[in-house]
Amino acid sequence: xxxxxxxxxxxxxxxxxxxxxxxxxxxxxxxxxxxxxxxxxxxxxxxxxxxxxxxxxxxxxxxxxxxxxxxxxxxxxxxxxxxxxxxxxxxxxxxxxxxxxxxxxxxxxxxxxxxxxxxxxx
Numbered sequence: 001x002x003x004x005x006x007x008x009x010x011x012x013x014x015x016x017x018x019x020x021x022x023x024x025x026x027x028x029x030x031x032x033x034x035x036x037x038x039x040x041x042x043x044x045x046x047x048x049x050x051x052x053x054x055x056x057x058x059x060x061x062x063x064x065x066x067x068x069x070x071x072x073x074x075x076x077x078x079x080x081x082x083x084x085x086x087x088x089x090x091x092x093x094x095x096x097x098x099x100x101x102x103x104x105x106x107x108x109x110x111x112x113x114x115x116x117x118x119x120x121x122x
Contacts, residue, residue, distance in 0.1 A: 020069070030068050033104070037061040040111055047118040056114065060107035067103045071096040 024030045040057050043049075049057070074096040082089040 024069050024072060027068075027072055029100075030065070030072065033064050033068050036104075036107075037065065040107075043111075043115055047115065049114060049118075053114045056110050060103075060110050064100065064103045064107050067100045071100045 025034075040061065044054060044057055075093050078089045078093055
């Protein structure tokens with residue numbers, strides 16, 4: 001099999017993706033989001049949430065984790081291309097971080113809507 005076959009390319013793509021997972025697992029902010037996600041999943045099992053609630057939780061978790069990966073990628077790219085401090089570089093990094101913040105706030109709100117009534121017996 002030559003190195004350009006679709007099967008070989010697909011396999012290499014998965015290897016690169018898993019390498020990315022290994023890299024992101026070294027990032028503090030991703031770990032914080034991952035701990036929050038694990039907590040939400042544990043609460044989901046404890047309170048036996050509905051299918052629709054699971055969907056909301058899974059979508060929120062995915063949104064936050066994916067945006068954190070994109071944010072980290074943008075930050076590393078800016079640092080590589082413009083290692084010295086520059087206002088425009090800082091603005092780009094701030095905008096990427098804002099996307100994660102909005103997603104995280106949304107996830108917290110969804111979590112509160114789902115879990116507060118269950119915790120307080122409503």
